[in-house]
Amino acid sequence: MGLVLYHAAKSSASRRVRLFLEEKGLDWDGHEVNLALQEQHSEAYLKINPMGVVPTILHDGLALHESGTICEYLDEVFPDPPLMPEGAYDRALVRNWVRHVDGLIGNLIRFNWRHGMATRAARLSEAEFQAMLEKVPSAERKEAWLRTVRDPYTEAELDGARANLLALLDRMEATIDGGWLFGRRYSLADIAVAPFVRRIGEEIAPDALSPSVRPKVADWWAALQARPAYGRADFGPFVEPAGQGRG
Ligand SMILES: N[C@@H](CCC(=O)N[C@@H](CS)C(=O)NCC(=O)O)C(=O)O
Structure with missing residues (x-):
């Protein structure tokens, strides 16, 4: 299977x-x-x-x-190659990176859902939209839908979300040592954050990854993109004319 x-x-x-x-x-x-x-x-x-x-x-x-x-x-x-560190404490630190990034998803949604998802939802009648909302299992995502479609995030709210995402990059800049986020070895911590970094640099704050602004993050991002796995994982452009919305 x-x-x-x-x-x-x-x-x-x-x-x-x-x-x-x-x-x-x-x-x-x-x-x-x-x-x-x-x-x-x-x-x-x-x-x-x-x-x-x-x-x-x-x-x-x-x-x-x-x-x-x-x-x-x-x-x-599938332990080979290992992407978690060996010691229990070190593994715990990587988990905390993952959790930290996960906690920032709401900030990304403010930018991401403005594209394909909102366009499609805007075409729904009020009754269809309510029926759609009823199927959403979490209160947080219901709220995100309501905001995206009926009451778009203000520029100030988008700025706030952008600042939170930039703070993630600052934390990375302060943490990267020997090229990677954790223990000088490529690990789940790097993989967990990569999709966020891609979105931030692509549209949300394009200058944020410049070597003059965050040199360690810029080198980290170049090294990560050079890994063959990155090409195979298919991080295509987020915003396409006929694109499908994503969260
Ligand atoms: N913490 C979850 C987050 C999953 C998540 O939010 N997925 C988004 C796409 S990145 C999604 O399915 N959005 C559609 C929706 O909320 O309806 C995980 O890491 O798996």
């Missing part, structure tokens, strides 16, 4: 798991979940991911959600 990843091309959490799988050199089958068509809230999908988000992985038929948990699980089951 192997590994089957339910994911979306532009989803940051999905990109994290794809990057991890590719770095491990694992074979996996992909199943694209169309977020704009709300496939993540379908009855069938909610059975494998009660949060109604991507990604979810099936390993020999067993479903697992949460991108950070999925990566840690894969590291245990």
Whole structure:
């Protein structure tokens, strides 16, 4: 049965798991979940991911959600090459990086959902929109939908989100040692943050990755993109004319 990843091309959490799988050199089958068509809230999908988000992985038929948990699980089951440090304390520090990044997803959503997802939702009638909202399992995401579609985030709110994301880059700049975030070795910490860095540099704050602003992050980003796994993980452009929305 192997590994089957339910994911979306532009989803940051999905990109994290794809990057991890590719770095491990694992074979996996992909199943694209169309977020704009709300496939993540379908009855069938909610059975494998009660949060109604991507990604979810099936390993020999067993479903697992949460991108950070999925990566840690894969590291245990497929230890070579290791992407978690050896010591328990060091592993805990990497987990804290993952959690920190996960806690910033709301800031990314403010920028991401303005694209394909909002465009499609704006075409819905009020009744269709309410029916859509009813299927959203979490209060936080319901609120994000309401804001994106009915009451768009203000420039001040976007600035606030941008500042939080830039603070992540500053924290990286202060942490990178020997090229990588943790222990001078490429690890889940680097993989976890990569999709966020990609989005920040692409549209949200394009100058933020410049070597004159954050030299260590700039070198880190160049080195990460040079890894063969990065090309295979397919971090295509987020904003395309006929693009599909992602969170
Ligand atoms: N903490 C979760 C976050 C998953 C998540 O928010 N996924 C987004 C895409 S990056 C999603 O499915 N958005 C669609 C929605 O919320 O309806 C993880 O890391 O797996």
